[in-house]
Structures are given as structure tokens and as C-alpha cells.
Amino acid sequence: MKHAKMQELGLERIYRLFELAEQELEMHPERAKRYVQLAREISKKVRARFPDELKLIFCKKCNSFLKEGRNAQITRTPKWTLVKCLACGSGRKTGRKNDRANGIGTGELPGTIDGTGKK
Numbered sequence: 001m002k003h004a005k006m007q008e009l010g011l012e013r014i015y016r017l018f019e020l021a022e023q024e025l026e027m028h029p030e031r032a033k034r035y036v037q038l039a040r041e042i043s044k045k046v047r048a049r050f051p052d053e054l055k056l057i058f059c060k061k062c063n064s065f066l067k068e069g070r071n072a073q074i075t076r077t078p079k080w081t082l083v084k085c086l087a088c089g090s091g092r093k094t095g096r097k098n099d100r101a102n103g104i105g106t107g108e109l110p111g112t113i114d115g116t117g118k119k
């Protein structure tokens with residue numbers, strides 16, 4: 001199988017595992033942790049980059065699935081986002097490109113701000 005195809009399949013499974021993790025978080029937090037762990041293993045195996053939106057919702061240190069107001073504390077500014085895992089206290093700061101941060105914060109579509117011509 002081609003590498004690109006592997007990555008595509010891997011990413012699909014990663015997204016699926018995160019969906020499951022979110023569902024299981026309420027009733028079975030340990031299961032949610034396991035799903036995150038599996039998703040990370042898949043990303044390593046197929047050497048796919050973890051999607052940015054998923055990077056923010058798990059703890060790199062203890063593999064917990066993070067949900068704001070439940071086991072995570074999220075501080076947002078227009079420039080960066082700080083996600084703190086309340087289970088192990090590990091924190092993670094993200095955000096580099098301004099347009100991306102603006103897109104998340106305001107709901108505006110990235111790319112329409114400075115008229116790059118893309119839809």
C-alpha cells in the first residue's frame with residue numbers, strides 16, 4: 001500500500017478514535033485515555049502529522065482526552081491558546097500564525113481577511 005494512502009487511512013482512524021474518546025469520557029475516562037493512546041500510536045506508525053485541532057484536546061503527558069470545564073482549563077487570547085491538563089498539571093501553549101488564531105477566535109474564515117483570493 002502506498003504511503004500516502006496509509007496516512008490518509010491513519011488520519012481517518014485517529015479522528016474516529018477521538019470521537020470515541022469524547023463519547024467515553026463521561027462514563028469511562030480510562031477508555032478515553034486508551035483511545036488517545038491508540039490514536040497517537042497510529043500517528044507514529046503511519047508517520048502522519050497529528051491534526052492541529054486534535055493536538056489541543058489531549059494531554060501529551062498523560063494521554064487524557066481533554067475537555068474544557070471537565071479536565072482541562074483553556075485560556076484563549078487572540079494570539080495563543082493555553083491548554084492545561086487538570087489531571088497531571090501539564091500545560092501546552094499553541095498558536096503561531098495570526099490568521100489561524102483569528103479564525104478560531106472570531107469565527108471568520110481564514111483567507112478572507114487579507115484577500116488572498118482563496119475562497
Ligand SMILES: [Zn+2]
Nearest residue numbers: 059062085088
Ligand atoms: Zn495530563
